[in-house]
Amino acid sequence: MRVDPAEAREELAVAAATLERSLAGDDLPAFYAELRGTHLPFLAAGIESAADARELFRLCYEILHRFGGISPAVALALENHLYVSAALATLPLADDPPLDARRRALLAQMEAGRLLIANTNSRVHADKLATVGTRARREGDGYRIDGSATFLSLARESDLLLFVTRIEEEGPGIFITPLKGNPGLAIGDLLFPDAMRDSDTRQLTFHDLRLPAESLLVAGQDDRVAGLFTFQLIWHQALTAALFLGAAAGAIEEARRFLCAVRTKDDRPLSELDGMVAQVGRLAIRYRGACCVVRQAGEALSAVAAGGLDGPAVGDAFDLAAAAKYLGTQCAEEVVAEARRIVGARAMAGGSRLARLSQEVIFGPLAPEVGAFIERRYGKRALAAASFLDERW
Ligand SMILES: Cc1cc2nc3c(=O)[nH]c(=O)nc-3n(C[C@H](O)[C@H](O)[C@H](O)COP(=O)(O)OP(=O)(O)OC[C@H]3O[C@@H](n4cnc5c(N)ncnc54)[C@H](O)[C@@H]3O)c2cc1C
Numbered sequence: 001m002r003v004d005p006a007e008a009r010e011e012l013a014v015a016a017a018t019l020e021r022s023l024a025g026d027d028l029p030a031f032y033a034e035l036r037g038t039h040l041p042f043l044a045a046g047i048e049s050a051a052d053a054r055e056l057f058r059l060c061y062e063i064l065h066r067f068g069g070i071s072p073a074v075a076l077a078l079e080n081h082l083y084v085s086a087a088l089a090t091l092p093l094a095d096d097p098p099l100d101a102r103r104r105a106l107l108a109q110m111e112a113g114r115l116l117i118a119n120t121n122s123r124v125h126a127d128k129l130a131t132v133g134t135r136a137r138r139e140g141d142g143y144r145i146d147g148s149a150t151f152l153s154l155a156r157e158s159d160l161l162l163f164v165t166r167i168e169e170e171g172p173g174i175f176i177t178p179l180k181g182n183p184g185l186a187i188g189d190l191l192f193p194d195a196m197r198d199s200d201t202r203q204l205t206f207h208d209l210r211l212p213a214e215s216l217l218v219a220g221q222d223d224r225v226a227g228l229f230t231f232q233l234i235w236h237q238a239l240t241a242a243l244f245l246g247a248a249a250g251a252i253e254e255a256r257r258f259l260c261a262v263r264t265k266d267d268r269p270l271s272e273l274d275g276m277v278a279q280v281g282r283l284a285i286r287y288r289g290a291c292c293v294v295r296q297a298g299e300a301l302s303a304v305a306a307g308g309l310d311g312p313a314v315g316d317a318f319d320l321a322a323a324a325k326y327l328g329t330q331c332a333e334e335v336v337a338e339a340r341r342i343v344g345a346r347a348m349a350g351g352s353r354l355a356r357l358s359q360e361v362i363f364g365p366l367a368p369e370v371g372a373f374i375e376r377r378y379g380k381r382a383l384a385a386a387s388f389l390d391e392r393w
């Protein structure tokens with residue numbers, strides 16, 4: 001990788017301190033301004049070979065885990081930028097030089113201009129699941145897009161937008177367009193005005209957005225589109241787990257500080273009570289186990305980046321990333337709740353880290369894929385096997 005990982009880690013330590021200060025001062029733009037000046041959001045542009053996917057995953061994991069321990073909402077917003085750019089950078093494209101050149105140009109443009117990218121899958125909440133709220137139709141050499149999308153995180157900080165929509169009579173398409181100041185795009189109110197305010201998740205409306213043909217990244221019912229969707233989701237699920245496990249780590253740290261600082265009425269440190277030692281041990285074991293699954297998903301993802309989208313590695317990475325996100329977000333929710341019970345009422349006092357983690361961690365299991373979907377996919381696979389003992393999990 002072009003960026004020295006040690007330098008990135010130093011930048012991360014400084015950025016984490018800035019995030020704490022910015023949240024305390026209710027000034028997230030200050031955090032983003034400083035972050036844009038670091039390598040952290042633009043590591044994907046520094047990919048030099050497929051083998052760099054592993055290091056990129058590790059660094060993205062560390063960034064999101066660190067920020068997730070401070071604010072899962074902010075980490076979730078940034079995760080959207082990181083997973084999109086990482087997936088674009090590491091998508092195996094040996095047999096597609098034009099798309100390869102386009103993604104390189106885009107990543108270089110983002111790095112040079114310090115640009116952040118948001119994304120929306122154009123889903124809307126309707127009386128049918130998975131309803132897509134936008135439509136594109138061909139108009140001259142370009143496209144015209146209308147409709148609305150329920151979710152757009154990092155909405156007002158992002159410069160670019162990657163969105164998925166349905167192109168009339170053609171199938172799905174993925175477009176990239178400027179977001180800030182675009183007259184064809186209206187960013188709406190906060191979707192989660194209380195708990196997840198700092199993710200800046202908002203509704204997006206497309207008003208006769210006209211785009212030139214070059215705005216279309218890929219389209220149609222072919223393998224390229226399916227491959228990009230799958231590969232993006234692998235990154236998205238694994239990195240979502242990383243950020244919420246950061247919240248779990250933050251909660252264990254709060255419990256540790258409390259137990260080491262406070263004593264019983266007969267003057268024994270709480271950290272020396274056998275019950276407390278065992279309880280913290282149980283939390284640490286669950287946290288560590290979940291982290292291992294996420295790291296393994298990162299290894300599987302790196303194998304796909306190096307080996308291509310055709311082999312059996314893709315299905316394995318996809319399932320593993322889904323399991324990592326399912327277990328990681330569930331583990332984080334449980335660990336934060338138990339840490340809160342250890343610390344007691346002071347955990348929810350104004351300005352406390354555990355209060356913030358408590359209100360934001362519950363969003364982990366809700367996105368990107370819902371648990372109901374992941375469970376059914378695993379259940380069908382397990383039931384379809386001639387013998388579950390033959391599954392090499
Ligand atoms: C904080 C946050 C930020 C987000 N930011 C973005 C963003 O920036 N860009 C973006 O594109 N998206 C974003 N999303 C949306 C995300 O990618 C998912 O689309 C969304 O979280 C799916 O949840 P839902 O409740 O809308 O799902 P729905 O599909 O509406 O499902 C609702 C419920 O229906 C049931 N259900 C669903 N499917 C099945 C099934 N197959 N079988 C049985 N039951 C089922 C489950 O009980 C499920 O909880 C965000 C979501 C959150 C929570």
